Amino acid sequence: MSSRQLITDAQNTWCPGCGNFSIQHALKDVFTELEADGISLSKFVLVTGIGCHAKIADYFNINSFYAIHGRTIPVATGIKIANPNLKVICCTGDGDAYAEGLDHLIFGAKRNIDITVIVHNNRVYGLTTGQYTPTSPMGFKGRSTPAGTQEYPLNPLEMMLSSGASFVARAYSRNMPFLKKIMKEAILHKGFSFIDILQICATYFDVHDIYDRYVYELEDYDRNLYWEALKRAREWDYNSVSRIPLGIFFQKRDMTFDGHFLQKKISHIERLERIKEILEEHS
Amino acid sequence: MPKSPRIENVDVILALNQDTVNLHKNKVRQGGTIIYDSNYVKEVITNGIGIPLLTILKEENAPPITRNSGIVGAFSKAVGIEWNVLERVIARDIPRGTEVNLKIAKRGFDAAKPMIKLDPLNKQGFPFLTGNEAIALGLIRGGLATYIAYPMTPSSSILHFMAEVATQFGLKVIHPENEIAVMLMALGCAAAGDRVAVGTSGGGFCLMTEGLSLAGMAEVPVVIIIGQRTGPSTGLPTYTGQTEFDFVRHAGQGEFPRFIVAPGDAEEALYWAGVALNIAWKFQIPAFVLTDKTLSEGGFSFDYNLVNEIKDEGFVSWDRNLPYNRYQLTEDGVSPFAVIPDEEAIIKFNSYYHDECGISTEEAKTVAAMQEKFIRKGALLEKELANYNPVNVFGDEHSRDAIFCWGSNKGVCIEVGDLLGLKVIQPVVLWPFPTDQCKKAFLGGRRIICVENNVNSQVATLAIQLGCPIDKNINKYDGRPFTVEELEQRLKEVLR
Numbered sequence: 001m002s003s004r005q006l007i008t009d010a011q012n013t014w015c016p017g018c019g020n021f022s023i024q025h026a027l028k029d030v031f032t033e034l035e036a037d038g039i040s041l042s043k044f045v046l047v048t049g050i051g052c053h054a055k056i057a058d059y060f061n062i063n064s065f066y067a068i069h070g071r072t073i074p075v076a077t078g079i080k081i082a083n084p085n086l087k088v089i090c091c092t093g094d095g096d097a098y099a100e101g102l103d104h105l106i107f108g109a110k111r112n113i114d115i116t117v118i119v120h121n122n123r124v125y126g127l128t129t130g131q132y133t134p135t136s137p138m139g140f141k142g143r144s145t146p147a148g149t150q151e152y153p154l155n156p157l158e159m160m161l162s163s164g165a166s167f168v169a170r171a172y173s174r175n176m177p178f179l180k181k182i183m184k185e186a187i188l189h190k191g192f193s194f195i196d197i198l199q200i201c202a203t204y205f206d207v208h209d210i211y212d213r214y215v216y217e218l219e220d221y222d223r224n225l226y227w228e229a230l231k232r233a234r235e236w237d238y239n240s241v242s243r244i245p246l247g248i249f250f251q252k253r254d255m256t257f258d259g260h261f262l263q264k265k266i267s268h269i270e271r272l273e274r275i276k277e278i279l280e281e282h283s
Numbered sequence: 284m285p286k287s288p289r290i291e292n293v294d295v296i297l298a299l300n301q302d303t304v305n306l307h308k309n310k311v312r313q314g315g316t317i318i319y320d321s322n323y324v325k326e327v328i329t330n331g332i333g334i335p336l337l338t339i340l341k342e343e344n345a346p347p348i349t350r351n352s353g354i355v356g357a358f359s360k361a362v363g364i365e366w367n368v369l370e371r372v373i374a375r376d377i378p379r380g381t382e383v384n385l386k387i388a389k390r391g392f393d394a395a396k397p398m399i400k401l402d403p404l405n406k407q408g409f410p411f412l413t414g415n416e417a418i419a420l421g422l423i424r425g426g427l428a429t430y431i432a433y434p435m436t437p438s439s440s441i442l443h444f445m446a447e448v449a450t451q452f453g454l455k456v457i458h459p460e461n462e463i464a465v466m467l468m469a470l471g472c473a474a475a476g477d478r479v480a481v482g483t484s485g486g487g488f489c490l491m492t493e494g495l496s497l498a499g500m501a502e503v504p505v506v507i508i509i510g511q512r513t514g515p516s517t518g519l520p521t522y523t524g525q526t527e528f529d530f531v532r533h534a535g536q537g538e539f540p541r542f543i544v545a546p547g548d549a550e551e552a553l554y555w556a557g558v559a560l561n562i563a564w565k566f567q568i569p570a571f572v573l574t575d576k577t578l579s580e581g582g583f584s585f586d587y588n589l590v591n592e593i594k595d596e597g598f599v600s601w602d603r604n605l606p607y608n609r610y611q612l613t614e615d616g617v618s619p620f621a622v623i624p625d626e627e628a629i630i631k632f633n634s635y636y637h638d639e640c641g642i643s644t645e646e647a648k649t650v651a652a653m654q655e656k657f658i659r660k661g662a663l664l665e666k667e668l669a670n671y672n673p674v675n676v677f678g679d680e681h682s683r684d685a686i687f688c689w690g691s692n693k694g695v696c697i698e699v700g701d702l703l704g705l706k707v708i709q710p711v712v713l714w715p716f717p718t719d720q721c722k723k724a725f726l727g728g729r730r731i732i733c734v735e736n737n738v739n740s741q742v743a744t745l746a747i748q749l750g751c752p753i754d755k756n757i758n759k760y761d762g763r764p765f766t767v768e769e770l771e772q773r774l775k776e777v778l779r
């Protein structure tokens with residue numbers, strides 16, 4: 001049991017069968033476990049973008065910054081830099097992270113800022129009623145592409161690996177225990193941790209039968225090997241029908257961006273003295 | 284009071300090549316001179332000082348860059364700066380290759396002849412700062428914790444200065460992937476309690492506007508420095524302009540309170556940058572410091588002891604009555620600010636319309652209540668102006684005609700105002716517009732002439748809308764600041 005009611009009274013407006021419910025429940029259990037392990041709930045900050053996923057900011061009774069589309073990662077980065085003791089978690093959508101805010105995702109990984117990025121990847125825009133996203137398969141018929149898309153999807157795992165992410169994982173919203181385990185490891189990872197969650201959109205892109213058939217968990221797998229991770233990440237290209245590995249593909253320890261900013265605060269009087277010194281140098 | 288305006292004509296030209304002579308020789312005042320490298324400048328200049336710098340460099344086996352020191356040496360001799368003064372300056376400011384630069388400077392010094400005699404100051408000199416250095420120091424004085432920026436002329440030197448002094452002041456200085464990230468990172472920092480500022484120019488600010496609107500909605504304090512240059516688009520990147528007032532005033536979707544200050548020189552920049560930081564936090568709003576290339580990269584000197592004091596004034600804090608509501612509806616529109624983490628508070632920032640605790644809502648009553656909260660906060664901000672001196676008045680108080688100007692035109696307007704016996708009215712705060720203070724300054728005026736570096740007389744238009752009548756406008760929009768001579772001429776034409 002957690003010390004506080006983790007879910008707010010806000011009315012939940014996700015569609016019945018939405019994959020967001022299981023992500024929310026998994027995250028709730030992770031919060032409870034981490035609190036039991038000694039991390040105060042007040043240290044968590046949830047940052048969300050805009051999209052169906054983002055409503056999770058309203059639903060969790062946790063510090064949050066319900067930001068704007070595509071911009072979860074810079075907000076989270078700022079929070080972490082201001083206070084490296086906080087546990088900052090971005091819940092973001094595939095439109096958010098892979099389209100509108102792709103630059104920030106790549107740079108977050110490149111800097112190895114110690115935050116966790118959870119992508120609710122349902123491969124469709126749900127909130128704006130069914131347009132294709134960067135991970136929709138070729139030929140996807142959405143409301144902006146009635147004849148089918150004419151572009152291949154991105155492979156976010158491959159992209160994250162090549163951008164320098166220090167924790168790269170994939171999970172599936174219909175496999176709760178596994179999802180929970182990966183989320184917890186991601187949050188505890190020191191550095192930029194990234195999880196692409198294959199999430200069901202019950203209304204606009206319900207491919208659970210395909211996922212159910214093709215997903216498998218990585219076993220007897222060494223997550224320290226970059227090239228092996230890249231190979232496994234390429235096993236499924238988000239387009240063809242093939243086996244879909246789930247798990248932690250890659251993890252490494254490295255210096256973190258927020259670690260550079262542990263500067264000593266100075267008093268107002270010290271500040272004034274140093275300003276005077278600078279002015280004297282300029283005289 | 285030092286004013287630093289530009290003038291049309293000069294006393295001395297230092298020419299390292301023929302182009303410099305061709306471009307500028309007509310600007311030399313009667314009794315002035317051209318000091319030139321006679322190895323490069325082929326014509327013989329009457330009353331000029333030719334120094335064979337290339338020959339000297341060859342004799343001393345010195346690198347080409349030291350020609351600069353050579354001509355500075357010659358200049359010092361010409362205007363009566365003593366060798367030991369120049370020696371001290373070179374030793375201090377050229378840490379690499381000091382010896383060879385001193386040697387070449389001395390050769391230049393010895394080869395020139397005295398022309399003008401400058402009397403040395405027999406008192407402690409004032410600091411010499413660029414507008415950008417003053418802004419940076421002002422922010423630091425106001426308790427800045429973090430500065431975030433993507434390089435863009437003419438604001439980049441704030442970033443460079445901050446990075447340089449970061450360790451000294453315990454500052455965090457960050458240069459992210461683009462201006463979108465700059466603004467959003469700043470909002471993240473502020474949410475976790477860091478007093479933060481960002482800096483850019485018009486083009487970069489275009490990318491910041493969605494974040495600006497978020498700052499307005501989520502009530503996140505942030506200071507935004509805008510260094511204006513000649514637009515639209517890339518325009519003239521390294522020239523000046525005053526075209527972003529309208530942009531800054533209206534930027535971002537929706538309606539929310541904001542603060543805009545436009546200092547006129549480095550002294551004002553130092554003071555008002557700190558005020559902007561305090562106002563941002565006191566009201567939990569975005570606060571702008573509007574500068575331009577002329578102020579940002581121009582050099583100024585002033586008496587620091589005369590700059591009004593300022594310190595980190597903090598924010599309205601929570602009285603710890605549970606539960607904490609990030610957007611508590613209060614009489615004056617300002618909600619108490621709690622900093623994450625707080626063991627007793629759940630702190631929720633939100634870009635959507637939200638209830639008092641920060642959860643999204645579409646309910647009509649709450650939406651209107653939150654808008655009205657902004658209105659109350661805006662009204663309080665307007666009242667706050669009375670605690671400062673938002674409008675400066677210079678020159679002849681009794682003159683019936685007055686110059687109305689803002690930002691970096693302050694210096695040139697004061698100087699020309701003195702020449703023509705005019706009053707000069709300079710609003711420093713531009714938003715909320717100090718209407719009452721301007722009206723008071725306008726009293727008894729026959730004609731008010733507004734001087735701006737833009738086409739549309741942006742501040743004059745607003746002043747007129749708010750009941751401060753402007754009679755004539757003088758505009759300049761070629762990227763150059765007004766010179767004293769030019770402004771004097773144009774004012775005479777208007778006042779004829």
